[in-house]
Amino acid sequence: xxxxxxxxxxxxxxxxxxxxxxxxxxxxxxxxxxxxxxxxxxxxxxxxxxxxxxxxxxxxxxxxxxxxxxxxxxxxxxxxxxxxxxxxxxxxxxxxxxxxxxxxxxxxxxxxxxxxxxxxxxxxxxxxxxxxxxxxxxxxxxxxxxxxxxxxxxxxxxxxxxxxxxxxxxxxxxxxxxxxxxxxxxxxxxxxxxxxxxxxxxxxxxxxxxxxxxxxxxxxxxxxxxxxxxxxxxxxxxxxxxxxxxxxxxxxxxxxxxxxxxxxxxxxxxxxxx
Amino acid sequence: xxxxxxxxxxxxxxxxxxxxxxxxxxxxxxxxxxxxxxxxxxxxxxxxxxxxxxxxxxxxxxxxxxxxxxxxxxxxxxxxxxxxxxxxxxxxxxxxxxxxxxxxxxxxxxxxxxxxxxxxxxxxxxxxxxxxxxxxxxxxxxxxxxxxxxxxxxxxxxxxxxxxxxxxxxxxxxxxxxxxxxxxxxxxxxxxxxxxxxxxxxxxxxxxxxxxxxxxxxxxxxxxxxxxxxxxxxxxxxxxxxxxxxxxxxxxxxxxxxxxxxxxxxxxxxxxxxxxxxxxxxxxxxxxxxxxxxxxxxxxxxxxxxxxxxxxxxxxxxxxxxxxxxxxxxxxxxxxxxxxxxxxxxxxxxxxxxxxxxxxxxxx
Numbered sequence: 001x002x003x004x005x006x007x008x009x010x011x012x013x014x015x016x017x018x019x020x021x022x023x024x025x026x027x028x029x030x031x032x033x034x035x036x037x038x039x040x041x042x043x044x045x046x047x048x049x050x051x052x053x054x055x056x057x058x059x060x061x062x063x064x065x066x067x068x069x070x071x072x073x074x075x076x077x078x079x080x081x082x083x084x085x086x087x088x089x090x091x092x093x094x095x096x097x098x099x100x101x102x103x104x105x106x107x108x109x110x111x112x113x114x115x116x117x118x119x120x121x122x123x124x125x126x127x128x129x130x131x132x133x134x135x136x137x138x139x140x141x142x143x144x145x146x147x148x149x150x151x152x153x154x155x156x157x158x159x160x161x162x163x164x165x166x167x168x169x170x171x172x173x174x175x176x177x178x179x180x181x182x183x184x185x186x187x188x189x190x191x192x193x194x195x196x197x198x199x200x201x202x203x204x205x206x207x208x209x210x211x212x213x214x215x216x217x218x219x220x221x222x223x224x225x226x227x228x229x230x231x232x233x234x235x236x237x238x239x240x241x242x243x244x245x246x247x248x249x250x251x252x253x254x255x256x257x258x259x260x261x262x263x264x265x266x267x268x269x270x271x272x273x274x
Numbered sequence: 275x276x277x278x279x280x281x282x283x284x285x286x287x288x289x290x291x292x293x294x295x296x297x298x299x300x301x302x303x304x305x306x307x308x309x310x311x312x313x314x315x316x317x318x319x320x321x322x323x324x325x326x327x328x329x330x331x332x333x334x335x336x337x338x339x340x341x342x343x344x345x346x347x348x349x350x351x352x353x354x355x356x357x358x359x360x361x362x363x364x365x366x367x368x369x370x371x372x373x374x375x376x377x378x379x380x381x382x383x384x385x386x387x388x389x390x391x392x393x394x395x396x397x398x399x400x401x402x403x404x405x406x407x408x409x410x411x412x413x414x415x416x417x418x419x420x421x422x423x424x425x426x427x428x429x430x431x432x433x434x435x436x437x438x439x440x441x442x443x444x445x446x447x448x449x450x451x452x453x454x455x456x457x458x459x460x461x462x463x464x465x466x467x468x469x470x471x472x473x474x475x476x477x478x479x480x481x482x483x484x485x486x487x488x489x490x491x492x493x494x495x496x497x498x499x500x501x502x503x504x505x506x507x508x509x510x511x512x513x514x515x516x517x518x519x520x521x522x523x524x525x526x527x528x529x530x531x532x533x534x535x536x537x538x539x540x541x542x543x544x545x546x547x548x549x550x551x552x553x554x555x556x557x558x559x560x561x562x563x564x565x566x567x568x569x570x571x572x573x574x575x576x577x578x579x580x581x582x583x584x585x586x587x588x589x590x591x592x593x594x595x596x597x598x599x600x601x602x603x604x605x606x607x608x609x610x611x612x613x614x615x616x617x618x619x620x621x622x623x624x625x626x627x628x629x630x631x632x633x634x635x636x637x638x
Contacts, residue, residue: 162355167422167423
């Protein structure tokens with residue numbers, strides 16, 4: 001029994017090592033004084049200072065974050081409204097058809113979506129750049145949001161809506177005071193998912209960036225093709241730390257929400273004991 | 275009928291081809307406790323939903339204080355509902371749940387606070403105002419749901435089987451509390467249930483429903499003592515129902531014998547059904563009894579013995595006796611003329627009332 005337990009641990013360690021070693025390898029060499037990723041010759045912050053003085057790179061990072069924030073925000077709004085609309089469809093056949101259309105967008109390869117956007121934008125004569133990237137990011141984020149919000153809606157007890165109406169709520173009040181608070185966890189999850197999808201998307205963005213506008217993933221790809229620069233490593237390390245902080249922050253936010261109730265309860269019991 | 279607050283006039287409700295409600299007519303007076311009683315699927319909840327405004331009637335008129343309200347949206351109606359599953363808002367605590375209706379109407383904060391605490395006091399939940407809904411037991415959630423409805427001071431409170439999810443003991447306690455609450459508030463309650471005991475215990479007036487129709491309306495005693503047909507007799511309380519024949523006024527024949535009864539106004543030799551309540555049947559000696567039966571089974575219920583027996587024609591007789599009998603023994607059962615209740619086939623409530631008036635007038 002004990003032996004099997006240690007095998008399980010070993011397996012877990014192996015899997016995580018496999019997943020994280022390349023990243024740590026990258027981060028490790030971001031501190032390398034020698035300009036290569038093969039021989040570690042000494043510690044330096046040089047690549048980081050280089051990165052921060054690279055105004056083009058800073059601009060790209062800001063653009064990428066702006067795209068991610070804007071596209072996920074808009075996608076969350078559109079996707080939530082879409083989920084509400086799908087939810088209100090009565091006929092199961094129609095509902096399933098719409099859901100399937102939504103899911104197809106989720107599973108179809110990014111390359112195809114990217115290429116189709118490119119064709120679409122050029123057909124319309126739409127100038128490629130910030131606008132086209134933003135629009136396409138919104139487009140591929142919407143199905144994700146729908147998928148995160150819809151289960152919450154399905155979970156909701158229909159009589160809550162009746163109850164709110166019964167107490168005098170208008171349609172808008174029913175939405176803002178009952179439905180929205182109820183589906184909020186799904187909406188937030190959808191927003192975070194859309195944000196990360198937008199942040200790390202390469203394939204779709206690659207097709208629709210055009211000249212003069214780059215996002216991080218496209219820029220890194222371009223630089224990696226030109227040859228190794230440890231500035232990329234430094235950037236990757238910072239991105240890794242950033243996403244780590246995001247995940248940890250999200251975890252604590254969740255923890256705070258779920259424990260608010262229990263802590264309140266404990267406090268109540270504590271006062272009762274006294 | 276000066277105090278009529280709600281009336282249904284020839285209300286029909288159809289879902290496609292299925293008829294949910296068929297020609298519903300009734301009036302509710304101010305300050306009374308009404309119950310819609312019937313098996314599940316009989317349309318009682320549909321009536322409630324039409325009254326609350328969640329669904330609309332296919333035809334007919336719903337009036338509130340004489341005003342037609344068919345097209346008035348639910349959020350504008352002066353009725354509030356207590357839902358079967360309570361439908362409390364999980365993201366709000368007890369106070370905010372109860373305050374929901376008032377805060378929508380932009381009532382001043384101080385007044386909201388005072389009225390919410392008062393409502394919570396009425397349902398005996400003082401001190402629970404900052405609890406979360408998930409922390410409450412079923413009975414407490416039930417009370418919050420009631421407080422949330424009554425805090426808006428509705429003129430009619432609709433209750434959709436609100437006690438069905440509670441355990442038996444709590445349910446009995448809540449029945450008494452609800453009845454007291456209704457008296458204290460003085461508003462009209464329309465209570466929906468499939469539990470006949472609940473209906474008899476709480477109501478001023480009961481509407482017995484089946485298949486989308488109101489079969490009988492009356493106070494609990496009338497409905498129990500004078501059920502209009504087989505369904506009502508069978509649904510309300512326990513009963514022995516046998517086929518018989520009306521020989522003449524005040525004389526009916528069943529199981530091959532003739533008995534005195536208190537009913538009249540029917541055709542001679544008209545086929546009828548006879549109801550005898552088990553608690554009206556008294557066990558005696560075979561010689562003294564009006565009927566002779568053989569005891570089959572006997573169950574001790576604490577306050578009574580529930581005895582199943584059969585007569586020579588194989589009719590089942592259920593008897594509630596104070597003293598116990600011996601299984602397999604022949605016993606006599608006796609009953610008075612008042613205990614024999616005669617039901618005609620296919621008689622409507624109006625015909626029933628009219629017939630009752632003709633001969634009850636004679637007696638005086």
